[in-house]
Amino acid sequence: MTLPDLRGSTAIVGVAESDLGEVGPDRYAIELAAQAAGAALAEAGLTTRDVDGLFCAIAGRGMAPLDVAEYLGIRPRYTDGTMVGGSSFISHLHHAALAITTGACDVALITYGSTARSDSGRGRLAMGPPELPSYEAAYRPRPPITGYALATARHMHQYGTTRTHLAEVAVAARKWAALNPKAFVRDPLTIEDVLAARMVSSPLTTLDCCLVTDGGGAVVVTGADRARDLPKPPVYLLGAGEAHWHRAISQMPDLTVTAATESSVRAYTMAGVGPQDVDVVQLYDAFTINTILFLEDLGFCAKGEGGDFVSGGRIAPGGDLPVNTNGGGLSYCHPGMYGIFPLIEATRQIRGEAGDRQRPGVTIALAHGNGGQLSSQVTAVLGGGDSL
Amino acid sequence: MTGPAPHREYTDRLTAGSLPYQSCDGCLSAVFPPRVICPFCGATDLGWRESAGLGTVYSTSVIAPRDADPYPVVLVDLDERFRIMSTVVDVPAGDVRIGMRVRAGIDPGGPTGPRVVFTPEERETAS
Ligand SMILES: [Zn+2]
Numbered sequence: 270m271t272l273p274d275l276r277g278s279t280a281i282v283g284v285a286e287s288d289l290g291e292v293g294p295d296r297y298a299i300e301l302a303a304q305a306a307g308a309a310l311a312e313a314g315l316t317t318r319d320v321d322g323l324f325c326a327i328a329g330r331g332m333a334p335l336d337v338a339e340y341l342g343i344r345p346r347y348t349d350g351t352m353v354g355g356s357s358f359i360s361h362l363h364h365a366a367l368a369i370t371t372g373a374c375d376v377a378l379i380t381y382g383s384t385a386r387s388d389s390g391r392g393r394l395a396m397g398p399p400e401l402p403s404y405e406a407a408y409r410p411r412p413p414i415t416g417y418a419l420a421t422a423r424h425m426h427q428y429g430t431t432r433t434h435l436a437e438v439a440v441a442a443r444k445w446a447a448l449n450p451k452a453f454v455r456d457p458l459t460i461e462d463v464l465a466a467r468m469v470s471s472p473l474t475t476l477d478c479c480l481v482t483d484g485g486g487a488v489v490v491t492g493a494d495r496a497r498d499l500p501k502p503p504v505y506l507l508g509a510g511e512a513h514w515h516r517a518i519s520q521m522p523d524l525t526v527t528a529a530t531e532s533s534v535r536a537y538t539m540a541g542v543g544p545q546d547v548d549v550v551q552l553y554d555a556f557t558i559n560t561i562l563f564l565e566d567l568g569f570c571a572k573g574e575g576g577d578f579v580s581g582g583r584i585a586p587g588g589d590l591p592v593n594t595n596g597g598g599l600s601y602c603h604p605g606m607y608g609i610f611p612l613i614e615a616t617r618q619i620r621g622e623a624g625d626r627q628r629p630g631v632t633i634a635l636a637h638g639n640g641g642q643l644s645s646q647v648t649a650v651l652g653g654g655d656s657l
Numbered sequence: 658m659t660g661p662a663p664h665r666e667y668t669d670r671l672t673a674g675s676l677p678y679q680s681c682d683g684c685l686s687a688v689f690p691p692r693v694i695c696p697f698c699g700a701t702d703l704g705w706r707e708s709a710g711l712g713t714v715y716s717t718s719v720i721a722p723r724d725a726d727p728y729p730v731v732l733v734d735l736d737e738r739f740r741i742m743s744t745v746v747d748v749p750a751g752d753v754r755i756g757m758r759v760r761a762g763i764d765p766g767g768p769t770g771p772r773v774v775f776t777p778e779e780r781e782t783a784s
Contacts, residue, residue: 402664404690405742407772410730411720418718419732426716426755470730471719471751519732519742524716 276539277657279366280496280503283313284613287485289602290453291386298327301382301485301604303340309487314500315376320489322347322374324361325381328605337380347374353513354640355553357381358488358609359647363509365490375491379612382485383605389481405519411470414478416518416642417556418470423524424558425472427573432472434576435557436463439476439599441585442554446596448586448626453482454600463557477557479598479607486609488616504616507542507633507652510535513645521643525573529566529637529646536635537568540650544568547650548631549618550590551611553639554597560584563637564592567648586626594618594626608638612649619653632656663691666705672771676708676761678739689739710761711736711778719750729753733775735761747776 285308287301302325310316323345327333334350337343349364351357358379365377410416424430440460446452458476466474496503512528512535515521537543544567552563561575569590570578578584584592593599595614598607615634617623632655638647663679667690670677679688683700694701712735721727727750734740745753746764759775767774 403769407767407769408730408742408744409720409728409768410718410742415718415720415730419716419730422718422755423716468719468721471721473718517742519740524732 275366275370275509276507276541277505278493279369279490280493280505281488281612281616281651282491282496282499282501282503283309283311283315283487283489284616285309285312285487286451286610286613287382289451289484289604290482292384292483294387296384296387296483298382298384298485299336299340301384301483302327302337302380302487303382305382305485305487306341306378306380309489310378312501313489315489317341317343319376320378321345322365322368322377324349324351324365324377324379326350326352326357326361326606327382343378345374353645353647355555355606355608356638356640356645356647357606359509359612359636359638359649360511360645362488362490362506362612362649363511363647366506366509369490369492375495377490378487379490379609380485380487381606381609384483385605386481386483405517413642414473414556415470417558418473419518420524420562420643421472421556421558424561427525428576430561430576432464433460434561434579435472435477436460437579438554438557438560438584439463441579441582441588442593442597442599444585445594445626446600448624449596449601452596452601453480473556473558479555479603480600482602482604484602484604486613488609488612502620502654504619505652505657506649507656508536508538508540508650509648510539511645511647513641516641516644518642524643525562527562527566527643527646529563529648532646532648533567533637536648536650540652542633542650546633547635549594549615549628549634550592550637551595551615551634552593552637553607553611554593554599555603555607555639557599559639560592562643563639567635567637591628594623594628608640611636611638615651619651661693663693667691668770670705670707671763671773674763676710676735676773678706678708678735678737679703680706687737687739689741706737708735708737708761712759712761712775714745714753714755714757714759715740716755717753727751731775733759741773743773743775745775745777
């Protein structure tokens, strides 16, 4: 049996954020997920009554799909609660396309919410204990930053990547955020600011780390034929790929090479495109090293050349390759997990709705999610009507 | 009937003063952390070995808490070809370098019980 041909067979028809930033102690993650869901469905010209496929993951909630379905009054005939950290939502998009294409559901709702910022005052929300005893905890790494710091140190050692290269990533994200009214931090940032910031887990400083905000997001997906009858121009899923090789950072075979090398090839192969065809990139920048590693592993430059690649403003506004045009997890929002927001921004760039940060003539956008500690990698290639 | 309890076996051997790891009878790979099945070939015949304790720092990060001394978190590649997270003691945190040769010892007073820690090997080799 062969898999159905997913290329162009489904499309994103609605996207929305919930309230972002800091929502205060009286609001709950599920409310933000539901608020985003309502807005995304409204944009799609649909209601909760139309949804028969539900996809969601919320940190610390093992039965998140049951919570969300009850709250929204949805009785899905297809449910997927895949939880692979921040990459879950792009994984959900892939799974939704498979489900729609095989007839398991017609309208898929992917939704997420978190009050990570407001939770910090009421006791830290943990991801839940691992099932097995940890062979790392005795050394008091600061999860997840130390895992990324170890990868950064190794990348510097092998390839001569510098803290200035990392700072270029943070500065580019901030320049994009300055163009996005919804971004949490928009004031100017310099290379020197990043270099002078407090070291948290060397070689990463506070300004190499993503934000901690509240927020939610939702994405509505349906079959391509139905999508063409809905209000928004369809944003087609052209290709998707998933891969993961480890969970604990001490089990990652080579800290400079992520499973995005596999997920991206799967996505490009399905889409029939390559990195040279991509107009904008939205990737999960939990830390500045992510952007460098993923631009390498997604094929935009050779392994080890990511630091030079991001230099000179190449990924900033006005650069050759717009990356994280919303400001990313570094400057726009990062509510616990960021992975639904690359899909939202990629969709808006293809529709031409990105305001001051719009790249003209976007046909192909890449969205890439990361979960765990460089563990789960999921890539999606999206395209407008011209891409079919 | 009781089955294998690899974590208990590991902690018992660690408490007795060695750095234990497993070796697969099927593919001869070193296996760590302890398991009931080989992650390289799927064989279930895993035997216990004692590491000689010599290894090389693969990566390092210094954590600087606001209210305590900085400490390094390292990944060490043991010469028997397995990798563990650990720390390096008896040296300033910032002096730990990728490629540094290190030797394992047991710290009986770790935050979660006995733990393996490393000290710089005196005859340090260039990496
Ligand atoms: Zn084996």
